[in-house]
Amino acid sequence: MKTIHAKTIRNSSDWLDRASCRSVGRETFYDGSAEGRQAARLVCTRCHVLLECLADTQALEAAAEGRWGMAAGLTAPQRLALVWEERLHGARPDAAKARELTDWGWRKALRRHHGRGLTLGEITQAIGGTTPQHHVTTRLALWWLGLDGARVRPRAADDLTPKWQRVVNEHRGEIEGIRAAGGNRFDVSAYLGVSISCAELAIARVNKLTAGVLEVAA
Numbered sequence: 368m369k370t371i372h373a374k375t376i377r378n379s380s381d382w383l384d385r386a387s388c389r390s391v392g393r394e395t396f397y398d399g400s401a402e403g404r405q406a407a408r409l410v411c412t413r414c415h416v417l418l419e420c421l422a423d424t425q426a427l428e429a430a431a432e433g434r435w436g437m438a439a440g441l442t443a444p445q446r447l448a449l450v451w452e453e454r455l456h457g458a459r460p461d462a463a464k465a466r467e468l469t470d471w472g473w474r475k476a477l478r479r480h481h482g483r484g485l486t487l488g489e490i491t492q493a494i495g496g497t498t499p500q501h502h503v504t505t506r507l508a509l510w511w512l513g514l515d516g517a518r519v520r521p522r523a524a525d526d527l528t529p530k531w532q533r534v535v536n537e538h539r540g541e542i543e544g545i546r547a548a549g550g551n552r553f554d555v556s557a558y559l560g561v562s563i564s565c566a567e568l569a570i571a572r573v574n575k576l577t578a579g580v581l582e583v584a585a
């Protein structure tokens with residue numbers, strides 16, 4: 368039986384009857400495989416009410432403090448990452464602009480920059496963005512295009528540094544910020560776009576560094 372996925376993630380909205388997931392099986396949005404996520408993302412990114420869905424989903428999930436499955440073209444960790452973008456940087460994406468960035472001309476440019484191994488900041492700068500809002504808008508567009516949008520710099524060919532160590536080197540301050548705000552390994556993993564085990568190792572290292580700093584300060 369077909370169900371309206373959007374209706375399962377929010378109370379009621381006047382845009383529900385225009386939702387593309389009206390004609391798609393609800394299971395598509397809860398299939399944990401990469402293929403399943405890709406299928407759901409394609410349904411969502413072609414949906415006429417993507418922007419309305421994203422806004423309502425974020426509001427509902429903020430109140431419920433829980434995220435499951437795909438919604439608004441994003442995985443649950445990607446939606447959680449948006450929460451931390453706002454908490455750490457005070458930045459919400461311009462979803463309409465992000466959708467524009469998935470159109471043909473911009474899409475080609477984003478794929479090219481991403482393929483060259485640029486960081487999120489470098490990709491944003493390459494398309495003319497400078498502010499925290501521009502960064503998170505680019506990140507949203509990359510996710511909608513099915514690209515990783517991670518905050519960690521891609522590994523250089525000659526760099527043998529373990530990923531968790533690179534995460535600490537590049538993002539110690541943000542990890543400390545997430546921990547100070549009560550976040551855990553799932554939050555760090557989602558925000559940075561790394562695996563949970565990588566986030567765990569990075570947090571353990573940051574904790575030790577912080578303890579060392581406190582000892583010195585004492």
Ligand code: SF4
Nearest residue numbers: 373386388411414420
């Ligand atoms: S964006 Fe996706 S989840 Fe949201 S209403 Fe459209 S198809 Fe449904």
